Structures are given as C-alpha cells and as structure tokens.
Amino acid sequence: MTERLASLRSIALAFALAAPLGACSVIVDGALQDPMAMDACDGLADGTQCLREGITAPLICLHDVCTNSRCGDGQLDARPKADGSVEQCDDGNSVPGDDCEPDCTVTPRCMTNSECATDIPCYVGVCTLGDCSFEVAPDNSDCSDPLGGAGICLGGNCVASTCGNDTIDTGEMCDDGNQNPGDGCSPFCKPECLDDNACLRDPCFGYERCEVTTGATGQIGLCVPDDSQSVLSCPSPCQVCDSFSAACVPSVEADMDFDGHASPSCGGDDCDDANGNVAPGFPEICSDGIDENCNGNGDETTMTTWYADCDGDGYAEPGAEVASTCGLPAAPPESCFGGWTARAPSVASDCFDSDLTVSPDQRDYFASPYVDSSRAPSFDYDCSGSEEPEFNRVFSPRLAACDSFCRAKAVVDLGTTCGEAATLYECAMVSGVCVRQASRERYSLRCH
DSSP: OHHHHHHHHHHHHHHHHTSOOSSSOEEETTEEEOGGGGSSOTTOOTTOEEEETTEEEEEEEETTEEEOOOTTSSOOOOSOOTTSOOOSOOOSSOOTTSSBOTTSOBOOSOSSGGGGOOOSTTEEEEEETTEEEEEEOOTTOEEEOTTSSEEEEETTEEEOTTTTSSSOOTTOSBOOSSOOTTSSBOTTSSBSOSSGGGSOEETTTEEEEEEEEEETTEEEEEEEEOTTSOOOOOOTTTEEEETTTTEEEEOGGGOTTOSSOOOGGGTOOOSOTTOTTOSTTOOOOTTSSOOTTOSSSOOOOOOEEEEEETTSSSOBOTTOOEEEESSSOSSOOTTOSSEEESSOTTTSBOSOTTOTTOSTTOOOOBSSOBOOTTSOOBOOTTOSSSOOBSSEEESSGGGOOBOTTSOBOEEEOTTOOTTSBOEEEEEEEETTEEEEEEOSSOOBOOBO
C-alpha cells in the first residue's frame, strides 16, 4: 500500500507540473503546444490538457473530446475540488473495495475476514494486508446453490452430492451424468429453465424461449432462439437500441459533445459537434471568432450573459451569480473555484455545483451518493431528478438473464436500494454456450 501511495503521489506531481501556469503553451509529450489548438483533441492522448471556449476551468482530452476530469475516468486529477480535496487515485471505475474508492481516495479494503464475506457459493473471503481475496472452499463443505437446494462444494462448484451419477435421485428433476452448466440440466440436477422468463427476452439483442423435454435423463430445460419475436433494428452509427425503453436512442457518435444536438453526419444541426458550447440556440460569445449559435452569421459582437460555474463542469445552478460581458469576465466569483459558463441554467442546470462528478452530462454510475449538507445524500449524478440504476433489478436469480452478446443485463437485489449490496450475474461462453453465474466480486448497486 505504501508503494502504491508513493506511485500515486508521483503521478499527481507529474500532472501538476504539466498544467498551464498562465502562459501561452502547455507541455504535451515533452513538446510545447498552443492550448487554443487543443480544443478538438483529435489525435491527442487521454489526459492531455486542453481549452474550450466559454469555460475557464482546466479541462483534459478524453476520447478525443475536451471535457472535465472526473473521478472514475482513469485520469488522476491533481486540481483541488470545491472542498479542497484532491484525487489520491483514479482506477477508471466506481467499484468500492478495490483499493481505489468511488470518491478516488485510497483506503484499505478490509481489516478482518468477515469484511470480505461473499455470497458466492463455494468461495470464502480472506483479508490479507488490508486487501480482500477469495479462496475456494474445501471440498465436501456445505453450500447452497442460487438455483435452490443444499449441496456440497467440489472444486469451487456447488453441486448436489448425487448430481451427475446418471441416476435421478430423490429431489432431482434430471441427471444427465455430468455437472456441467448450459446443457439444460443444471449442476443441481434441475432444469435450467421451466418457462420463457428464465431465457433472454430482450427487444434489442433477441428473444429465446424455454424448450422443456422429458426423457431418460429426466426433465431438461434449454433456452433456444425464438424466431417468432422481432428484434428492434436501429440505424447505425447514429442510434442504438435501448433495452429498457425498447426504443432507438441517439448514440455517442450522434452527439459527441453531449450538448443535446446531433452531428450533421447523423442529420443533426450542430455545426461543431466537438464543442459542447456550440449548437443552435446557444448564447453567442462576442468577438471570440466562433459562431456559437450556428446561425451561419459567423462571430457576433453582442454582450454575453455568464453564469457562475463553481465546479467547472460547464453547468451552473439555478440562482447562480450572473455577469454580462463581451468575452469572459475578469475573475470568477469569490469562493467559486470553477469559473463561468455561458450555458444558462434554464437550458440545463447543475443540481450540485460543488462536485465535478454531478452534471447533466454524467454518463457513469456510482456506488455511493454525493453528499450535500443542505439536503439528503443523493445518487442523482446526472441531475435528471431521479436515481436510475445501472442494471435492471430483478428479484430471482432465474430472471437475471444475459443479452445476445453474453453480457449481464440485470442484478438480483431483493429490494436493494442504490449503493447497497446486490448480486451481479456475470455471463460467459462455456463450450459455445452462454452461461450465467453470480459474480465472485462484491457488487454494490450503482446509480446515477
């Protein structure tokens, strides 16, 4: 842990040294670059500092777009947040208990073995030097399989003690002579499906039906393609299919800068889809050489209304301090670290202007809420007015299906709320068959 902290401090120092210090150039890969030429970030490495018109806070390139650095983007940000804290680590995810916490602080994952408890059958958690690992339970130890029934552990798998002997014993519904998943008879000698709800039923990725047969090996339940159901087709690359709404929604390619206006290549009206401050209806910034409102008249010279943006994410809170100038105001408001934005709160507002991770363009999900002293902790990181979970929540393991790409699409939470422990089901191809199983990693239901 000490070596990891030392490494993180070195990364933070290097990031700070590369930050612009009020001069006209920044250092990129050892060479001086004009920051105004870095707006589009085309071809620049993630983490390279850049500028966007109308935003005074430091920005970085992420996936060829000039944007804010947020906890969980995989880029260590040495800038102080509104509360004065800085990122100690950034491992590119919001998973708790993996050495780098969702708030980008480094904390031990555990102190005792009990903190590493897991609900995965036939695995036990072990705490070593503050870190959790998971070991296979001893063979013949008791276990309970998610499909139901008591059994014993064999090689890390929870199986019925008599399952696989090619004889249908008491309590078994099938026995095909093995304990392999994905062949219609589970390792607990029960059909892997009894109705269509246990199979893939997704408007975007396809439909399956449960085919139940009875023979010498008992009752076999196998998910097979259901050609009677049509799959939604969306024009690519401008739209993608959304499983939860069963509708085509704009893809990232359709709106690269997340300003609500699609790019011309997707039939949209955004005249610069690499700049989140440029789109029809946006305020024109006078004398900056940019046609912010895309009206075709080029740069205009009217006064611009600016709104205090304290966390520098390009969005202001309702009631934010206002300034009208030609160009950026001279200085940000007192005690406001971010700066100014020309985007009015009436267009899109920030619901917590003291945290970069909270803004209307937040696409990530988080395992812990953000805390505001004036209200209850919230998971509404995208300021939508509600807390949406990362996965669909179901209340039975057999409903935790996989999609047609063999990816998890649901968690079993038994009434779990955002941030609480849930069982994430992983999907993997085994001998050409998509098999689902509970993840061996601890999972907390992430929301935004």
